[in-house]
Amino acid sequence: xxxxxxxxxxxxxxxxxxxADDRVVVLGEDVAKTGxxxxxxxxxxxxxxxxxxxxxxxxxxxxxxxxxxxxxxxxLPVAEIQFDSFVYPGFEQIVVHAARxxxxxxxxxxxxxxxxxxxxGGVRMPELHSDSPESLFVHTPGLKxxxxxxxxxARNMIxxxxxxxxxxxxxxxxxxxxxxxxxxxxxxxxxxxxxxxNGALNEYLSKARVAREGDDLAIFTYGAxxxxxxxxxxxxxxxxxxxxxxxxxxxxxxxxxxxxxxxxSECRRALVVHEAPRTAGVGAEVSSLIHERxxxxxxxxxxxxxxxxxxxxxxxxxxxxxxxxxRIFAGAKKxxxx
Amino acid sequence: MSEIVRVIGNxxxxxxxxxxxxxxxxxxxxxxxxLVLLRTFDERAVALQRQGRIGTYALYxxxxxxxxxxxxxxxxxxxxxxxxxxxxxxxxxGVPASTVLAWWRGYGGTHGxxxxxxxRVGPITVPIATHxxxxxxxxxxxxxxxxxxxxxxxxxxxxxxxGDFHEAMNFASVLKTSTVFFCVxxxxxxxxxxxxxxxxxxxxxxxxAYGMPGVRVDGFxxxxxxxxxxxxxxxxxxxxxxxxxEAYCYRIMPHGTADDPRLYRDEAESEHWRALEPVGRMAxxxxxxxxxxxxxxxxxxxxxxxLVAQAVTDxxxxxxxxxxxxxxxxxASGRPWNFDEALDELHQVERPAEVKPLGPxxxxxxxxxxxxx
Numbered sequence: 001x002x003x004x005x006x007x008x009x010x011x012x013x014x015x016x017x018x019x020a021d022d023r024v025v026v027l028g029e030d031v032a033k034t035g036x037x038x039x040x041x042x043x044x045x046x047x048x049x050x051x052x053x054x055x056x057x058x059x060x061x062x063x064x065x066x067x068x069x070x071x072x073x074x075x076l077p078v079a080e081i082q083f084d085s086f087v088y089p090g091f092e093q094i095v096v097h098a099a100r101x102x103x104x105x106x107x108x109x110x111x112x113x114x115x116x117x118x119x120x121g122g123v124r125m126p127e128l129h130s131d132s133p134e135s136l137f138v139h140t141p142g143l144k145x146x147x148x149x150x151x152x153x154a155r156n157m158i159x160x161x162x163x164x165x166x167x168x169x170x171x172x173x174x175x176x177x178x179x180x181x182x183x184x185x186x187x188x189x190x191x192x193x194x195x196x197x198n199g200a201l202n203e204y205l206s207k208a209r210v211a212r213e214g215d216d217l218a219i220f221t222y223g224a225x226x227x228x229x230x231x232x233x234x235x236x237x238x239x240x241x242x243x244x245x246x247x248x249x250x251x252x253x254x255x256x257x258x259x260x261x262x263x264x265s266e267c268r269r270a271l272v273v274h275e276a277p278r279t280a281g282v283g284a285e286v287s288s289l290i291h292e293r294x295x296x297x298x299x300x301x302x303x304x305x306x307x308x309x310x311x312x313x314x315x316x317x318x319x320x321x322x323x324x325x326x327r328i329f330a331g332a333k334k335x336x337x338x
Numbered sequence: 339m340s341e342i343v344r345v346i347g348n349x350x351x352x353x354x355x356x357x358x359x360x361x362x363x364x365x366x367x368x369x370x371x372x373l374v375l376l377r378t379f380d381e382r383a384v385a386l387q388r389q390g391r392i393g394t395y396a397l398y399x400x401x402x403x404x405x406x407x408x409x410x411x412x413x414x415x416x417x418x419x420x421x422x423x424x425x426x427x428x429x430x431x432g433v434p435a436s437t438v439l440a441w442w443r444g445y446g447g448t449h450g451x452x453x454x455x456x457x458r459v460g461p462i463t464v465p466i467a468t469h470x471x472x473x474x475x476x477x478x479x480x481x482x483x484x485x486x487x488x489x490x491x492x493x494x495x496x497x498x499x500x501g502d503f504h505e506a507m508n509f510a511s512v513l514k515t516s517t518v519f520f521c522v523x524x525x526x527x528x529x530x531x532x533x534x535x536x537x538x539x540x541x542x543x544x545x546x547a548y549g550m551p552g553v554r555v556d557g558f559x560x561x562x563x564x565x566x567x568x569x570x571x572x573x574x575x576x577x578x579x580x581x582x583x584e585a586y587c588y589r590i591m592p593h594g595t596a597d598d599p600r601l602y603r604d605e606a607e608s609e610h611w612r613a614l615e616p617v618g619r620m621a622x623x624x625x626x627x628x629x630x631x632x633x634x635x636x637x638x639x640x641x642x643x644x645l646v647a648q649a650v651t652d653x654x655x656x657x658x659x660x661x662x663x664x665x666x667x668x669x670a671s672g673r674p675w676n677f678d679e680a681l682d683e684l685h686q687v688e689r690p691a692e693v694k695p696l697g698p699x700x701x702x703x704x705x706x707x708x709x710x711x
Contacts (some may be wrong), residue, residue, distance in 0.1 A: 010514070025482065051482045057512055062471050062505035069475015069489075072454060073417075077475075089501070096465050097472070103446070104461045107667030108453040165670040166584050201671065254674035 009151035014301035021193030028080030060090030085128035098147030099142030132276035149226035160204035173224035214243035218263035232328035307330035372406035403616035407563025419460035435649035470506035479514035488516035496527030516574030524589035529602035545582035557587030
C-alpha cells in the first residue's frame with residue numbers, strides 16, 4: 001500500500017495502463033515534456049517515449065478528432081483537455097463523432113477514447129478555468145461520464161475508463177487533486193487489455209458509493225463537493241443530531257438508479273449537491289428519478305444545492321457561487337424542516 | 339497560381355498528356371469501370387428518390403473522377419474517409435451498394451451502416467470537415483504502429499472554411515502523417531459560390547501556410563486525379579508528410595435532390611461544364627487510344643446497371659427495422675438500464691405507421707407551379 005493524492009493516483013493508473021497495453025497513447029497540450037499543467041501525466045514521456053506520449057498543437061477539435069481516428073485504427077487514446085472550458089472547441093467532435101461512432105458502425109468500432117477534463121472552481125483562476133460542463137455530456141447519448149472524488153477511485157476508474165470500449169468523459173475535480181492522501185494497493189485491480197475481468201468495468205464505471213453512513217437524509221453528490229458534503233454531514237450530526245448518508249455518484253451517465261432509489265427510500269429525505277449550474281443539471285435528473293420512483297417514501301421534496309444559472313464568476317466571487325459547507329448545511333435543514 | 343495537372347485532352351485543340359507508366363491498359367479499363375459504376379449508382383439513386391423509394395439524396399454526378407481516380411491510387415491498406423458527396427465510394431471497396439442505398443432510405447444499424455475496418459472506408463460523414471481529423475488520426479496511429487497505411491479524406495470547397503479543416507491540416511503537417519487532403523472544389527456550397535467562401539486565389543495555396551505541398555488537378559480527369567494522389571501517397575509513405583490536393587471542377591448538378599440551383603445561379607454555366615464530365619471524357623480518351631470499343635463499353639455499363647439493380651432489390655427486401663434499433667449499438671459495452679425501460683415504454687402504445695421517404699419535394703419559388711427539380 002502507498003499513500004497517494006489524486007494526481008499521483010491518476011498518474012499511477014496511467015503508468016499501469018500504458019505498461020499493460022501498448023495500444024494506450026496519451027495526447028494533449030503540454031502533457032509530455034511538462035507532464036501536464038497539473039502533472040497528471042508526469043514521467044510518461046520518459047517511460048514510454050514520444051510516439052505514445054505526445055504534446056499536440058493547441059487545438060481541441062484536432063486533439064479529440066485525431067484521437068477518434070487513432071481509436072478507429074485500433075489504439076486506445078487518452079486525451080487531456082487542459083481545463084474544463086477548453087473542451088468547447090472540441091465539443092462537436094465529442095458529440096457528433098465520439099458519441100456516435102459505435103452506433104454508426106453497428107457497434108463494431110466504438111470510439112474507444114478517454115477524454116480527461118480537469119474541471120471546477122475553487123482554485124482562483126482566470127475566466128473559463130473553473131466550469132463544470134458535465135451536464136452537456138450527460139445529455140449526449142453514447143458517452144459515459146464519470147467523476148472520482150478519492151485517489152483510490154481515481155486510479156481504479158481511469159483504468160476502467162481506458163478498458164471500456166465506449167468513449168468516457170473523465171471529469172477530474174481539480175480542486176481536490178492534492179487535497180489529501182489515501183492508501184491504495186500497489187497492484188492494479190485488473191490488467192488493462194484483458195477484456196472486462198470480473199465485472200470491473202461495471203463496478204468502477206457505473207456504481208455509486210456510500211461515502212458516509214446515515215439514515216435521516218440522503219445527500220447525493222460527486223467530485224469536489226463530496227468532501228464538503230461529508231463536512232456538512234458532520235456538522236448536521238454535531239448541531240442537529242441528524243445522520244446524513246452521503247452518496248458519491250461517481251458515474252453521472254449511466255446513473256446508479258438502484259443506489260439512488262435505495263438511499264432516498266431508506267432516508268425518506270434527499271438533497272443533491274453539485275457545482276454545475278442548477279437548471280437541467282445532474283441534480284435535476286437525480287431529483288426526477290427519485291420523484292418518479294419512490295415519491296411515496298418521501299417526507300419532503302428533493303432539495304438542491306448547486307452552482308447558479310450564471311457564468312462562473314471572476315474568482316473574487318467564486319466562493320459566493322460554489323456550494324459551501326454552510327450552503328449544504330442550510331439546504332439540508334430546509335429539506336429536514338419541510 | 340500553380341498549374342492544373344491534366345492528362346486527358348479534348349480530342350481537338352487540347353492534346354492528351356502522357357499516361358503514367360504504372361497505369362496499364364487493364365488499369366485504365368478498370369478505372370473506367372469504376373467511373374461507370376459510380377455514375378450508374380448516382381443516377382439510379384436520384385430516380386429512386388423521385389419515386390419515393392429513398393429519402394433526400396446528395397448527388398455527385400460529374401465528380402466521379404475525383405472519387406475513382408483518387409481511390410484507384412490507394413493501396414488496399416490505405417484508409418479513405420468520405421463526406422456525404424462520396425457516399426457510394428465504399429462500393430468500390432466491397433461495401434454492399436444496398437447498404438449505401440439503405441442509408442439513404444433512412445435505415446440504420448446493420449442495414450445502413452458498415453464496419454470501417456472491414457474495407458478501410460470511413461462512415462458517410464454528414465457534418466462538414468469533421469472527418470478530416472479522423473483521417474489524420476488513422477495515419478498517425480499507423481505511423482506509431484509502423485504500419486504501411488496512409489489515409490485520404492474527401493471534402494468540398496466549403497469545408498476549407500471550417501476550423502476542423504485547419505486543425506487537421508496543422509496536425510498532419512506537424513506530426514508528418516501520411517494523409518492526403520483531397521478537396522473537390524466544385525465551386526459551390528449549396529448556393530454559396532467559392533468567391534464568397536474565401537478570398538484566397540486558390541485552395542491549393544492554403545497548403546503553403548501548413549508547410550505542405552498543394553497541388554491543383556483537373557477534377558474531371560480521372561487519370562490526373564490518380565496521378566496526383568499516387569504522388570502524394572508515395573511522398574507520405576516516404577515520410578514526406580501530408581499533401582493538399584485541389585481538384586478543380588464544377589458542381590454540374592444541384593447540391594441534393596431538395597435543392598434548386600435556378601434560384602441562385604445561371605444554369606447556362608453548368609451546361610458549359612457538363613461537356614467536361616468525366617465518364618464520357620474518359621470513354622472518348624480510351625477510344626482515341628483504341629483501348630475501349632462499343633461492345634466493351636456496353637458490357638461495362640450493363641454490368642454496372644445489373645449490380646445497382648440487384649442492390650435496389652436487396653435494399654427493398656429489408657424489412658422495416660423494429661423499434662429496438664433505436665437502442666442498438668449506442669454503447670458497445672452493453673445497454674444501460676434506462677434503455678430497457680424506454681423500450682418498455684415504447685411497447686405500451688401502438689407503433690406509429692411505417693415511415694416512408696417523402697418523395698420528390700416541391701420547392702417554393704421554383705416556378706409557377708412550385709415544380710420539382
